[in-house]
Amino acid sequence: MGFSGFFFAFLVLIFSSLILSSYAIEVSHDGRAITIDGERRILISGSIHYPRSTVEMWPDLIKKAKEGGLNTVETYVFWNVHEPIRRQYDFTGNNDLIRFIKTIQSEGLYAVLRIGPYVCAEWNYGGFPVWLHNMPGIELRTANSVFMNEMQNFTTLIVDMVKKEGLFASQGGPIILAQIENEYGNVISSYGYAGKAYRDWCANMAISQNIGVPWIMCQESDAPEPMINTCNGWYCDQFTPNRPTSPKMWTENWTGWFKNWGGLDPHRTAEDLAFSVARFFQTGGTFQNYYMYHGGTNFGRTAGGPYITTSYDYDAPLDEYGGLNQPKYGHLKQLHNVLKSMERTLTHGNITTNDLGNMVSVTIYATNETSSCFFGNANDSSDATVTFQGNDYDVPAWSVSILPDCKNEVYNTAKVNTQTSVMVKKTNEAENEPSALNWSWRPENTDKTIMLGQGHVSKTQLLDQKFIDDASDYLWYMTSVHIKKDDPIHSHNISIRVNGTGQVLNGQPMNYGPQFDEINTGIPGPVQLIGRNGDETIIKDLSSHKWNYRIHGFAAKWQSDNLPTNQRMMWYKTTFQAPLGTDPVVVDMQGMGKGMAWVNGQSIGRYWPSYLAKEDGCSLEACDYRGTYDNNKCVTNCGQPTQRWYHVPRSFIPNDINTLVLFEEFGGNPAQVNFQTVAPGTVCGNAYEKNNMELSCEGRPISDIRFASFGDVKGTCGSFKKGSCEGGNNPIDLLKTACLGKVSCSIQASDHVFGKSNCTSGTTKRLVVEAVC
Ligand SMILES: *[C@@H]1O[C@H](CO)[C@@H](O)[C@H](O)[C@H]1NC(C)=O
Ligand SMILES: *[C@@H]1O[C@H](CO)[C@@H](O)[C@H](O)[C@H]1NC(C)=O
Ligand SMILES: *[C@@H]1O[C@H](CO)[C@@H](O)[C@H](O)[C@H]1NC(C)=O
Ligand SMILES: *[C@@H]1O[C@H](CO)[C@@H](O)[C@H](O)[C@H]1NC(C)=O
Ligand SMILES: *[C@@H]1O[C@H](CO)[C@@H](O)[C@H](O)[C@H]1NC(C)=O
Ligand SMILES: *[C@@H]1O[C@H](CO)[C@@H](O)[C@H](O)[C@H]1NC(C)=O
Ligand SMILES: *[C@@H]1O[C@H](CO)[C@@H](O)[C@H](O)[C@H]1NC(C)=O
Ligand SMILES: *[C@@H]1O[C@H](CO)[C@@H](O)[C@H](O)[C@H]1NC(C)=O
Ligand SMILES: CC(=O)N[C@H]1CO[C@H](CO)[C@@H](O)[C@@H]1O
Numbered sequence: 001m002g003f004s005g006f007f008f009a010f011l012v013l014i015f016s017s018l019i020l021s022s023y024a025i026e027v028s029h030d031g032r033a034i035t036i037d038g039e040r041r042i043l044i045s046g047s048i049h050y051p052r053s054t055v056e057m058w059p060d061l062i063k064k065a066k067e068g069g070l071n072t073v074e075t076y077v078f079w080n081v082h083e084p085i086r087r088q089y090d091f092t093g094n095n096d097l098i099r100f101i102k103t104i105q106s107e108g109l110y111a112v113l114r115i116g117p118y119v120c121a122e123w124n125y126g127g128f129p130v131w132l133h134n135m136p137g138i139e140l141r142t143a144n145s146v147f148m149n150e151m152q153n154f155t156t157l158i159v160d161m162v163k164k165e166g167l168f169a170s171q172g173g174p175i176i177l178a179q180i181e182n183e184y185g186n187v188i189s190s191y192g193y194a195g196k197a198y199r200d201w202c203a204n205m206a207i208s209q210n211i212g213v214p215w216i217m218c219q220e221s222d223a224p225e226p227m228i229n230t231c232n233g234w235y236c237d238q239f240t241p242n243r244p245t246s247p248k249m250w251t252e253n254w255t256g257w258f259k260n261w262g263g264l265d266p267h268r269t270a271e272d273l274a275f276s277v278a279r280f281f282q283t284g285g286t287f288q289n290y291y292m293y294h295g296g297t298n299f300g301r302t303a304g305g306p307y308i309t310t311s312y313d314y315d316a317p318l319d320e321y322g323g324l325n326q327p328k329y330g331h332l333k334q335l336h337n338v339l340k341s342m343e344r345t346l347t348h349g350n351i352t353t354n355d356l357g358n359m360v361s362v363t364i365y366a367t368n369e370t371s372s373c374f375f376g377n378a379n380d381s382s383d384a385t386v387t388f389q390g391n392d393y394d395v396p397a398w399s400v401s402i403l404p405d406c407k408n409e410v411y412n413t414a415k416v417n418t419q420t421s422v423m424v425k426k427t428n429e430a431e432n433e434p435s436a437l438n439w440s441w442r443p444e445n446t447d448k449t450i451m452l453g454q455g456h457v458s459k460t461q462l463l464d465q466k467f468i469d470d471a472s473d474y475l476w477y478m479t480s481v482h483i484k485k486d487d488p489i490h491s492h493n494i495s496i497r498v499n500g501t502g503q504v505l506n507g508q509p510m511n512y513g514p515q516f517d518e519i520n521t522g523i524p525g526p527v528q529l530i531g532r533n534g535d536e537t538i539i540k541d542l543s544s545h546k547w548n549y550r551i552h553g554f555a556a557k558w559q560s561d562n563l564p565t566n567q568r569m570m571w572y573k574t575t576f577q578a579p580l581g582t583d584p585v586v587v588d589m590q591g592m593g594k595g596m597a598w599v600n601g602q603s604i605g606r607y608w609p610s611y612l613a614k615e616d617g618c619s620l621e622a623c624d625y626r627g628t629y630d631n632n633k634c635v636t637n638c639g640q641p642t643q644r645w646y647h648v649p650r651s652f653i654p655n656d657i658n659t660l661v662l663f664e665e666f667g668g669n670p671a672q673v674n675f676q677t678v679a680p681g682t683v684c685g686n687a688y689e690k691n692n693m694e695l696s697c698e699g700r701p702i703s704d705i706r707f708a709s710f711g712d713v714k715g716t717c718g719s720f721k722k723g724s725c726e727g728g729n730n731p732i733d734l735l736k737t738a739c740l741g742k743v744s745c746s747i748q749a750s751d752h753v754f755g756k757s758n759c760t761s762g763t764t765k766r767l768v769v770e771a772v773c
Pocket of ligand 5: 437438
């Protein structure tokens with residue numbers, strides 16, 4: 001843990017900024033932890049990306065993050081939303097980075113600023129503005145002076161803005177860490193020597209920004225001093241930083257997974273996620289960040305490609321709309337509170353781990369004052385009994401028990417004592433709103449300009465769509481061919497072959513992989529005329545013809561009669577009233593094909609309900625949390641529209657009368673399109689013996705109790721069954737008395753409340769309730 005020369009210089013630097021501001025917070029690190037004002041800290045962080053929600057949602061999201069036990073919020077910085085046109089900046093509305101950081105600050109949380117500015121993030125072009133792609137001589141993410149100059153220019157702009165507002169901890173602000181580049185170690189080998197030079201340049205450029213807090217580089221095992229390399233993944237317990245002076249940090253613990261068009265809904269169980277976190281802290285970790293804590297929505301054209309859906313829910317602890325994803329949220333909250341209560345021991349204690357075999361281990365953190373214990377069982381099928389200092393502890397398969405005093409188990413990752421909330425969609429409850437919306441329509445104007453082949457740009461080649469523009473998914477490629485009478489093809493039966501139209505998501509560039517930025521969007525070609533005459537085939541390649549390019553637009557008048565359905569390239573418009581109340585609003589797109597949707601002029605993203613998720617892969621049985629997770633495990637939604645509902649933030653619909661406009665590409669029928677709200681429908685409580693069971697309908701009264709039993713209950717939320725034994729008192733009556741008509745209630749899972757049970761001794765008893773909101 002010795003200080004290197006540079007490290008010493010770094011501390012001096014922080015010291016000098018200390019003199020400038022009396023509020024300065026000193027952030028540094030040793031091999032054990034990030035230190036804040038000299039104290040080693042346990043940092044529990046969560047990713048919330050500001051453009052994936054709205055300014056109006058931020059305070060509530062961050063408040064819930066704090067209540068969920070986080071002390072840090074992390075975000076990327078999205079270059080292409082801030083500099084959509086070179087040197088023209090946008091920091092307004094949902095792009096107001098400074099306001100977002102100040103919202104974090106006002107809740108008293110720390111912030112981690114991952115500037116990138118390459119961010120991946122399933123974001124359009126990985127966060128790179130498309131104009132960058134078109135700069136002469138540029139090569140992205142490598143030692144290329146054109147690129148490095150632009151990257152430095154943007155990074156400096158962000159750092160200067162943040163400094164001006166005094167938001168780095170060294171200035172008294174909330175930002176304790178910053179990141180340069182992103183997961184470059186995953187792709188560096190394909191850039192050869194230039195990749196290494198670029199990585200080192202990134203580090204030096206970052207250091208030269210003088211921000212007074214440490215920089216991190218995630219997934220970069222050769223991160224140069226003093227950059228801290230950090231881990232991203234489903235599990236990071238096996239991770240070791242690349243030098244002993246760096247703490248063990250996990251910048252992306254994937255709470256779930258993103259969704260693809262045509263793909264299934266991934267779910268990561270609360271038990272497995274809690275297990276991965278507890279393992280990380282059992283094995284010496286001190287900083288961990290949930291990716292994502294709130295996933296949110298890919299509004300407009302921000303979804304990366306190919307095939308990332310508009311919803312970026314991620315099965316995160318806060319759902320797409322900002323509601324609690326229970327039991328994940330509550331189960332992790334309890335874990336965070338336990339871990340934070342052990343902060344001093346975890347950051348100062350001597351760590352001793354005893355391997356008991358069969359993947360079972362006991363870890364003791366000991367300081368002179370206290371000892372804290374983790375009992376880990378990484379065996380995916382066999383439960384264990386750990387005997388420790390004369391007592392027996394039951395540690396289920398694939399779980400970790402935490403004993404802050406090495407005596408009393410206060411938490412086990414597999415024992416969920418939090419309610420499950422089943423969210424439901426309710427139809428628009430607005431007053432006087434008839435069930436069906438009235439639609440007007442107009443066709444995409446394909447006649448005059450388009451059919452005459454007039455474009456904005458001409459080139460004698462097939463262009464990458466990024467070359468033209470990044471303001472629309474749609475681009476007309478137009479050319480004309482004159483076939484003279486004496487042309488051999490003239491007498492042939494002519495057809496056109498277009499290579500590349502299979503990629504229907506033109507306009508949704510990739511965001512990940514080596515040289516991902518060079519993969520074309522649009523029609524890559526070749527485009528050929530094929531002339532057939534009997535056995536004779538003549539091919540005329542049109543790829544290097546003169547092509548005219550035009551971004552789509554429309555001019556036709558709106559009409560109300562004879563609503564066309566199932567027609568390509570059709571615009572639809574309707575007005576609607578905002579649903580009453582404050583519950584999140586979604587629009588149900590059932591019946592539509594594929595296209596884009598706007599509410600009061602703001603794009604709510606791409607829709608594609610006609611793309612069904614594949615038929616198989618879903619299991620009827622409850623997901624087994626045991627065993628290594630990946631995103632193909634615990635999937636749902638087989639055979640259903642990949643994404644049927646689309647988030648309409650409340651702030652998009654402030655008016656009495658609001659407008660919805662759809663551009664339908666494939667053909668659809670808007671008759672069934674309607675607005676709904678999202679709220680808990682049923683909630684299922686679960687509490688192991690001696691714990692309190694808390695039930696809440698998040699602001700609504702509990703209206704009925706469908707099931708209740710204290711014993712060895714079977715089944716899952718929605719299909720509970722009594723076990724072989726239970727307590728003597730009538731549990732339904734007890735629950736009704738405690739909960740009906742209330743917005744929340746609490747009851748203890750004990751023999752005292754539910755009456756002595758006829759369970760054999762040794763039975764694990766739990767109180768299980770299903771309530772209706
Ligand atoms: C970015 O480049 C512009 C010129 O294109 C220059 O005026 C500006 O000062 C640069 N900004 C920074 C922070 O280097
Ligand atoms: C898990 O436990 C079972 C039963 O004791 C044992 O057969 C198996 O090898 C263990 N698995 C691992 C990965 O240790
Ligand atoms: C921790 O380890 C150090 C070095 O081995 C030892 O001197 C110290 O006594 C230990 N402290 C405790 C509480 O075990
Ligand atoms: C802990 O106890 C050991 C042995 O008694 C002692 O040498 C050491 O200084 C103590 N450490 C602290 C931090 O009090
Ligand atoms: C739709 O049009 C009909 C006939 O003009 C009208 O009665 C109805 O109120 C309209 N519905 C809405 C939602 O505007
Ligand atoms: C021209 O080609 C089309 C499509 O292959 C075929 O259906 C048609 O019969 C052909 N006509 C002649 C005259 O060969
Ligand atoms: C058609 O496109 C695919 C994928 O872009 C490419 O691999 C293939 O070589 C192309 N075919 C021709 C004939 O160029
Ligand atoms: C416990 O009591 C319940 C209800 O009285 C009964 O159905 C069940 O069979 C009993 N179980 C045992 C193990 O005695
Ligand atoms: C560091 C780490 O845990 N990486 C894992 C991330 O997730 C992928 C996909 O499951 C694994 O292959 C990596 O090992």
